[in-house]
Amino acid sequence: MAKTQTMLVTAVQKLDEEKVARLVRMSLQRGVSPLDIIDGVRQGMERVGALYEQERYYIADLIMASLIFQRVLAIMPIAARCKPGLKPQVVMGTVAGDIHDIGKNLTAGLLMAKGVGVADLGVDVSPQEFLNALQETGAKVLGLSGLLTSSYDVMRQTIKAVAGGGLRDSVQVVIGGLVNENVLRYVGADYCAADCAGGIEVCRQILNAAGKRPYTEKAAGVI
Amino acid sequence: MTPEERLQTAISLGKTDRIPCAPMIESYAGRRAGFTNYEFMYDYRKAETAFDRLHREYPVWDVMRSVYFVFHGPVQKAVGFIKPMMPGVDLPAESEYQMVEYEAVDRGDYHFLLDAGYRAFFRRYWKRVHQVSDRQIEKAERLKLDILKSEIKNAGARGQAFLYGGFIVLAPMVLSLMRSLQEFIRDMYQVPSLLERVLEEMTAGLLAAVIACARETGIPRVFVGAARLTGRLISKSLFERFVWPFLKETVLQLLAAGITPVIHLDSDWTKNLEYFLQLPAGRVAIELDGATDIFQAHRLLSGHACIIGDVGAPLLTIGTPQQIRDYCQTLLRELGRDRGFILGSGCHIPLQAKHENVDAFFQALQ
Structure with missing residues (x-):
């Protein structure tokens, strides 16, 4: 499971949408908690953000990462799409x-x-x-x-x-x-x-x- | 010098008797003349009345830099690149028109364009987005050309040079509007080869149409629109694969056809200015909208390309006449001392511009 999670983080970082989608589906089938999957995706997003701050990634890369995140949410069971207690800030x-x-x-x-x-x-x-x-x-x-x-x-x-x-x-x-x-x-x-x-x-x-x-x-x- | 001589001399980096004056004035002229924006956008005669009145006030306005023929209400509603919301139709009569960007084209349409060609693709697109028939498309295209010819004639009667004998937006920008920016970005990552082929096909189609238009109107200059896909948004490698080759190809093909490209750069191109040194010197004009650092552009491109700009929409709307005068004087001092500068607005003068600010813009050259 840990290996899949690591692959997920890396796939998000590399902006590989199809690979992310495959890994998310595989993790769900294996019974991994949706919240754990989303946390893995967020870790990948953090890496994308860090690369942007280092000027190795551009706004288009941030947008691509956001599209991947939306795709992941669409794959998730509806109950997992809204993190409980996530109050609008x-x-x-x-x-x-x-x-x-x-x-x-x-x-x-x-x-x-x-x-x-x-x-x-x-x-x-x-x-x-x-x-x-x-x-x-x-x-x-x-x-x-x-x-x-x-x-x-x-x-x-x-x-x-x-x-x-x-x-x-x-x-x-x-x-x-x-x-x-x-x-x-x-x-x-x-x-x-x-x-x-x-x-x-x-x-x-x-x-x-x-x-x-x-x-x-x-x-x-x-x- | 006549306005046409002055314009041509400025573009070819020669010495002019004075700096040409080329604000991009559309709806603002209508408001100033007392028309609603609906009246201005849908009644071409009223638009010309508005242009006449403003020119009578400020004969220093010697270059008519108009794209009205593209954005005229019935034209946009039938053959616009993107679905518009028009004043008096979809919005209150006094509003600016706005564009509705959504995913109106999918990857299946890319294959259709490659199989059926540019014309068939656009016809299908217009029918889908604007809900029009073949007959309405043909009528709108005729109307667009008729208005352009009339605009040229009327500008000539006023003693103005007319800048654009045709209008083209670069294929990557057109496609990013049709596809939506997000989906276009996705395509750059996921189907790069397909996207390149589509952009090549679309560039060829757009070029053929605009060259024919310039020949029909007799004005050997065309508007070349470029926006969004700049170094602020995308990496150098994406820019060099999906933007610059198509911009360069468009410019070189136009020059080969004897047509001067007037490259209209919306959004911030500061990081990409050096690329323009690859274009032939003294053969193109570059319009800036206030987002690109015009002084940096001047430092890099002085002696290479004519620059038009760039009193921006925010300044014209909320600035003061003194601020406008100061900015125009800075432009005239910094850029105007060298050859190849035309004083203009950055993109169009907004509908809500303060009258006293527009007065100050013109007075800067008097």
């Missing part, structure tokens, strides 16, 4: 009026593959829906995505709604899409992510840090 969505979702989907998928609970609200999400989700989940990170310049005002309204709901001091807001530092300041967010890898990195930093770190250009900004 990040609320994410494309803001109202905008339906672009590629970057947002990739970021959500990669975060989930890393074991981070994500409440993905989809596209065209109103400020009130974001606020409701934050209140329901208690998540400390809000990810707002938008690829249209009209999204800037909606991001701003959403952050104001979060403040109106009394959550601004306890929630870090990350924006992604067609954004930069000027947009960050305009909408009043804490961080902006230049791509999905940047989004994952900033979420990791926030979730690992104790308490809220206010935005400063040096400490945060564009990742």
